[in-house]
Amino acid sequence: MNKYIDLIESSLDNYLEIKYPEKIYEAMRYSVLGGGKRIRAMITLLTSEALGCNHNNTLPFACAIEMIHAYSLIHDDLPAMDDDDLRRGKPTNHKIFGEAMAILAGDALLNRAFEIMSNFCVKNSEPQFIKAMNVISKASGANGMIGGQVMDILSEGQEINAEILEYIYKNKTSALFKASFCSGAYVTNASAEIIEKFELMADYFGISFQIKDDLLDIHSTEEVLGKPINSDEKNDKATYIKIHGLEKAEKDYLEYSEKTLQILESLDLCDTELYRYIKNAFERTY
Amino acid sequence: MNKYIDLIESSLDNYLEIKYPEKIYEAMRYSVLGGGKRIRAMITLLTSEALGCNHNNTLPFACAIEMIHAYSLIHDDLPAMDDDDLRRGKPTNHKIFGEAMAILAGDALLNRAFEIMSNFCVKNSEPQFIKAMNVISKASGANGMIGGQVMDILSEGQEINAEILEYIYKNKTSALFKASFCSGAYVTNASAEIIEKFELMADYFGISFQIKDDLLDIHSTEEVLGKPINSDEKNDKATYIKIHGLEKAEKDYLEYSEKTLQILESLDLCDTELYRYIKNAFERTY
Numbered sequence: 001m002n003k004y005i006d007l008i009e010s011s012l013d014n015y016l017e018i019k020y021p022e023k024i025y026e027a028m029r030y031s032v033l034g035g036g037k038r039i040r041a042m043i044t045l046l047t048s049e050a051l052g053c054n055h056n057n058t059l060p061f062a063c064a065i066e067m068i069h070a071y072s073l074i075h076d077d078l079p080a081m082d083d084d085d086l087r088r089g090k091p092t093n094h095k096i097f098g099e100a101m102a103i104l105a106g107d108a109l110l111n112r113a114f115e116i117m118s119n120f121c122v123k124n125s126e127p128q129f130i131k132a133m134n135v136i137s138k139a140s141g142a143n144g145m146i147g148g149q150v151m152d153i154l155s156e157g158q159e160i161n162a163e164i165l166e167y168i169y170k171n172k173t174s175a176l177f178k179a180s181f182c183s184g185a186y187v188t189n190a191s192a193e194i195i196e197k198f199e200l201m202a203d204y205f206g207i208s209f210q211i212k213d214d215l216l217d218i219h220s221t222e223e224v225l226g227k228p229i230n231s232d233e234k235n236d237k238a239t240y241i242k243i244h245g246l247e248k249a250e251k252d253y254l255e256y257s258e259k260t261l262q263i264l265e266s267l268d269l270c271d272t273e274l275y276r277y278i279k280n281a282f283e284r285t286y
Numbered sequence: 287m288n289k290y291i292d293l294i295e296s297s298l299d300n301y302l303e304i305k306y307p308e309k310i311y312e313a314m315r316y317s318v319l320g321g322g323k324r325i326r327a328m329i330t331l332l333t334s335e336a337l338g339c340n341h342n343n344t345l346p347f348a349c350a351i352e353m354i355h356a357y358s359l360i361h362d363d364l365p366a367m368d369d370d371d372l373r374r375g376k377p378t379n380h381k382i383f384g385e386a387m388a389i390l391a392g393d394a395l396l397n398r399a400f401e402i403m404s405n406f407c408v409k410n411s412e413p414q415f416i417k418a419m420n421v422i423s424k425a426s427g428a429n430g431m432i433g434g435q436v437m438d439i440l441s442e443g444q445e446i447n448a449e450i451l452e453y454i455y456k457n458k459t460s461a462l463f464k465a466s467f468c469s470g471a472y473v474t475n476a477s478a479e480i481i482e483k484f485e486l487m488a489d490y491f492g493i494s495f496q497i498k499d500d501l502l503d504i505h506s507t508e509e510v511l512g513k514p515i516n517s518d519e520k521n522d523k524a525t526y527i528k529i530h531g532l533e534k535a536e537k538d539y540l541e542y543s544e545k546t547l548q549i550l551e552s553l554d555l556c557d558t559e560l561y562r563y564i565k566n567a568f569e570r571t572y
Contacts, residue, residue, distance in 0.1 A: 019428070019429060020433070021428075021433055021436045021437050021440070023436060023440065024428050024432065024433065024436045025428065028428065071393075075389055075390075075393060078389065080384075080385035080386045080389060081386050081389065098366075099366035100366045100367050100439050101436070101439075103361055103364065103366060103367065103389065104361075104432055104435060104436055104439075106393070107357075107361060107392070107393075107396065107432055108427055108428040108432045110393065110396055110397065111396065111423065111426050111427040111428070111432065112427055112428065114400040114419075114423045115420070115423040115424055115427050118416060118419050118420040118423045119420060119423075121407075121416045121420075122413070122416050122417055122420050125411055125413050125416055127408070127411050130404060130407045130408050130411055130416070131408055133400075133404050133407075134401070134404040134405060134407070134408050137397065137400045137401040137404045137405075138401055140397055141394055141397040141398055141401050142305070142307075142310050142311065142314065142394040142397070142398065143305060146310065146390055146393055146394045146397065147306070147307050147310065149390060150307045150309060150310045150387070150390055151307050153386050153387075153390075154307070154309065
């Protein structure tokens with residue numbers, strides 16, 4: 001998978017070429033180019049590849065999603081939000097650049113994501129590209145990722161039920177995965193039927209990803225994760241494990257990951273890098 | 287001009303219809319619908335009207351710019367930035383909703399702006415609408431409004447020269463005015479020649495607006511401005527007056543406002559609401 005990662009990294013590097021004022025670009029680059037598994041960009045790239053589209057038409061959207069993900073992490077880590085000092089084993093953005101610059105770097109990344117996509121759409125105004133941008137804008141807003149973060153913050157230290165936890169997972173995490181799969185499908189001009197299947201699959205993938213994240217927080221180590229473990233308990237955060245118990249969490253993780261793959265199988269997409277990538281992601285031990 | 291303001295206000299109200307989670311919509315609405323002169327949206331609307339376009343095709347862009355302006359104010363007012371308690375005579379967003387929600391409300395407004403524009407472009411994929419969105423994305427990013435804010439922050443308490451002050455004015459304030467004029471022109475499918483004239487005019491308008499803002503800070507009252515006066519001196523901010531002196535500031539203000547109107551005259555747009563609006567803005571005493 002290294003050639004895909006390299007392609008994404010070099011595109012991100014180009015898109016974030018340093019200009020004046022340098023300081024803001026340094027702060028943006030610090031969080032975007034400082035590691036990360038590129039899961040969202042990989043999904044977009046591999047989905048469009050599986051459906052027959054070339055990478056040049058997909059990279060603007062894949063990289064835009066990575067930037068939106070990076071901005072959300074910068075803002076989540078701020079003292080007024082989760083107040084985290086460490087991310088991917090390195091000091092968080094505001095620890096290096098200060099709070100003001102971290103806020104602006106987040107803003108600038110969100111803005112740059114839409115600038116990159118609209119630059120591409122000015123040159124390629126076919127409807128499928130505008131739809132790809134649109135699905136990303138819906139996923140990252142107050143009815144998507146931001147809404148999930150809002151409920152996460154409002155729920156801290158509260159007893160929450162399974163319904164609210166599902167809302168948080170669906171929006172804080174799954175929404176952007178859905179945008180990754182669907183923007184990758186949209187750029188190929190996929191049919192409504194295929195888009196619908198990818199939407200459902202993204203829900204399964206998102207929930208299994210989130211349950212795994214909860215499991216990692218108790219089973220992994222700080223060295224492997226690049227951030228402190230047991231942070232959910234420390235921050236009194238509601239998790240799938242806390243609400244449903246460890247046994248059900250492990251059982252549901254397997255069930256949802258199975259369902260994800262079944263949809264790709266039903267689309268006859270087993271012999272694709274996308275299928276192998278998703279399968280491999282599930283098989284990694286925690 | 288009230289009918290235009292009403293149109294903008296009711297569109298903003300519709301675009302920010304309260305959904306779940308309500309708290310984030312309340313915070314977004316507090317800053318967008320809580321007053322303001324709507325100068326940017328008015329410019330977009332009246333520019334497109336002057337060039338012969340109907341309001342329905344312009345309102346998504348006009349309202350998007352208002353939301354981008356509102357988000358930038360919310361984030362500028364944060365404790366880590368300008369740390370302001372008062373905006374338009376009311377407590378700032380974070381004073382009411384807390385810092386975390388204010389950061390997220392700003393994020394959500396920036397995102398909503400692009401969602402509204404891309405929603406419109408999905409339904410109306412003519413290139414001029416994508417160009418209107420694109421010009422807004424360029425103006426509000428790290429090479430535009432955010433870049434200006436970065437330099438403003440980095441310059442606080444420093445001796446800065448006329449060149450850096452010009453950069454700050456051009457980007458922090460003029461960039462979004464330029465986007466207002468040019469997006470209003472783009473939606474009418476205006477020629478490159480007309481776009482160029484509006485770009486130049488936006489520069490003149492932006493600098494005269496900013497000089498006036500500096501003049502108001504020393505000549506006006508807290509009641510009229512809705513925020514404390516003499517704040518530039520208190521915050522040790524570089525202003526046009528500080529660098530060029532009061533006399534030159536007043537002279538240049540008149541010169542740039544004259545030049546703004548001359549461009550509209552050269553385009554034979556004197557008998558338009560746009561011309562009357564701009565002229566009236568300059569004639570208001572400070």
